[in-house]
Amino acid sequence: MERIGFMLLALIVAVMVAGGLVPLFRIRSGRGLKLLLSYSGAYILALCLFHLLPEVYEGIHNTTLAGMLILGGFFLQLVLDYISGGIEHGHVHLPAHIHREHNHSHDHEEHAHHHQQNDSHPVLQRFPWLMMTGLCIHGFVEGIPLMFGEAGEGLFVGIILHNIPISITLMSLFVMAGKSLKQSFAALFVFSLMTPAGALAALQFFHGNSASSFGYYGLALVIGIFFHISTTILFESDQNHRFNLIKFITILLGAATALFLN
Numbered sequence: 001m002e003r004i005g006f007m008l009l010a011l012i013v014a015v016m017v018a019g020g021l022v023p024l025f026r027i028r029s030g031r032g033l034k035l036l037l038s039y040s041g042a043y044i045l046a047l048c049l050f051h052l053l054p055e056v057y058e059g060i061h062n063t064t065l066a067g068m069l070i071l072g073g074f075f076l077q078l079v080l081d082y083i084s085g086g087i088e089h090g091h092v093h094l095p096a097h098i099h100r101e102h103n104h105s106h107d108h109e110e111h112a113h114h115h116q117q118n119d120s121h122p123v124l125q126r127f128p129w130l131m132m133t134g135l136c137i138h139g140f141v142e143g144i145p146l147m148f149g150e151a152g153e154g155l156f157v158g159i160i161l162h163n164i165p166i167s168i169t170l171m172s173l174f175v176m177a178g179k180s181l182k183q184s185f186a187a188l189f190v191f192s193l194m195t196p197a198g199a200l201a202a203l204q205f206f207h208g209n210s211a212s213s214f215g216y217y218g219l220a221l222v223i224g225i226f227f228h229i230s231t232t233i234l235f236e237s238d239q240n241h242r243f244n245l246i247k248f249i250t251i252l253l254g255a256a257t258a259l260f261l262n
Contacts, residue, residue, distance in 0.1 A: 004147060004199075004203075007146070007152075007156055007199075008196040008199065008200070010156075010160065011143075011156075011159065011160065011163070011192065011195050011196055012189075012192040012193065012196060014160050014163055014164060014167075014192075015163050015164075015166075015167045015188060015191060015192035016167075016185075016188060016189065016192055018163070018164040018165075018167035018168050018171075019167040019168065019170060019171035019184075019185070019188040020171075020185075021168065022168055022171035022172050022175060023171070023175060023181060023184075033090065033165060033168060033169070034090075034247070035246065035247065035250045036164065036165050036168075037089070037090040037165045037233050038233060038234065038247050038250045038251050038254065039161070039250050039251070039253060039254040039257075040161040040162050040164065040165055040233075040254065041089070041229065041230040041231075041232075041233030041234045041251075041254065042230070042234065042250070042251040042252070042253075042254030042255045042258075043158060043161050043254040043255070043257055043258045044158045044161070044162055044226045044229065044230050044258075045226065045227070045230035045231070045234065045255070045258075046254065046255035046256075046257075046258035046259060047154055047155075047157075047158045047226070047258040048223050048226050048227060048230075050258060050259055051151060051154050051258070052151050052154065052155065052219060052222075052223050052226075053070075053223060055150065055151045055216075055219070056070070056216055056219050056220045056223060059212070059213075059215075059216035059219075060213075060216050060217070060220065066216075066220055069217055069220035069221055069224070070220045070221075070223050070224040070227070071224060072220075072221060072224060073141075073220065073221035073222060073223060073224020073225045073226075073227075073228075074224035074225070074227055074228045075224070076141070076221065076224065076225065077138070077224065077225040077228040077229060078228060080134045080135075080137055080138050081134075081228070081232075082134075083130055083131070083133060083134030083137075084130075084131045084132075084133075084134030084135045084138065085128075085131050085134075086232075087131060087134075087135055087166060087169055087170060087173070088134075088135065088138050088166060088229055089229045089232045089233045090165045090166065090169050090233065128173075128177075132187060132190070132191070135166070135170070135191055135194075136190065136191060136194045137194075138194075138225070139163075139191060139194030139195045139198070140194045140195070140197055140198040140201075141198060141218075141221060141222065141225065142159055142162075142195050142198065142222055142225065143159075143194065143195035143196060143197065143198025143199040143200075143201075143202070144198045144199070144201070144202045144218035144221070144222070145202070145215050145216075145217075145218035145219035145221075145222055146159070146195070146198070146199040146202075147199050147202065147203050147215075148202070148212065148214070148215020148216070148218070148219070151219055154258075154261075155219070155222065157261065158226070158258075159195060162226075162229070163195070166191075167188060167191070167192075170187070170188060170191065171184060171188060174187065202214070202215075202218065234251060
């Protein structure tokens with residue numbers, strides 16, 4: 001029980017500390033965050049291939065069902081990506097028409113003073129409820145298999161590494177939008193609770209013989225989610241389409257960490 005409490009508390013603390021670094025050190029999305037994303041993306045992809053995937057196929061004897069669940073997780077994250085704007089992989093993709101409206105407004109001098117007063121994007125001037133909804137669903141689903149099977153330890157580290165850049169991006173978005181620290185930390189705290197809530201809900205509703213099977217099913221969904229997020233992070237090309245040695249080394253380090261840590 002103490003181990004479960006420690007894991008759940010660590011998930012909350014990791015999110016709050018990572019997000020808190022943004023206003024404390026004036027962190028902005030830049031090269032360092034991109035490298036952190038590359039590291040975490042490589043880690044969770046290698047974690048799936050080296051550890052989680054073999055355990056799922058060993059636990060779910062019906063390989064077709066296992067594959068369908070993994071693919072279901074991939075498509076679930078694809079839907080959540082549209083809802084949240086892609087913040088799960090460290091980006092926020094805004095609708096094209098909003099980009100055009102925002103860029104068009106810069107062509108008019110009469111908007112210059114307004115732009116100085118509030119340089120946030122128009123879609124960020126309201127609290128992003130839809131984005132938070134998608135992000136919270138994502139966090140809740142990730143927590144479902146956390147307490148089942150031997151894969152829990154590796155999954156726990158993977159979620160921690162995955163949530164750190166998400167938290168930094170989320171807080172950076174709130175800062176850019178001019179949200180108050182109170183409102184920003186409240187939203188961050190809600191997100192930090194989602195993965196522990198998913199883990200506790202699964203423990204509450206599934207006991208005995210059914211728990212093991214359910215844990216493998218949930219883990220298959222999470223593998224699909226991780227596949228979507230990691231491939232999105234790793235295969236997004238740089239604007240200049242040039243080989244980036246530092247990014248490549250970072251990706252290798254992330255994969256090596258997953259191989260030797262678990």
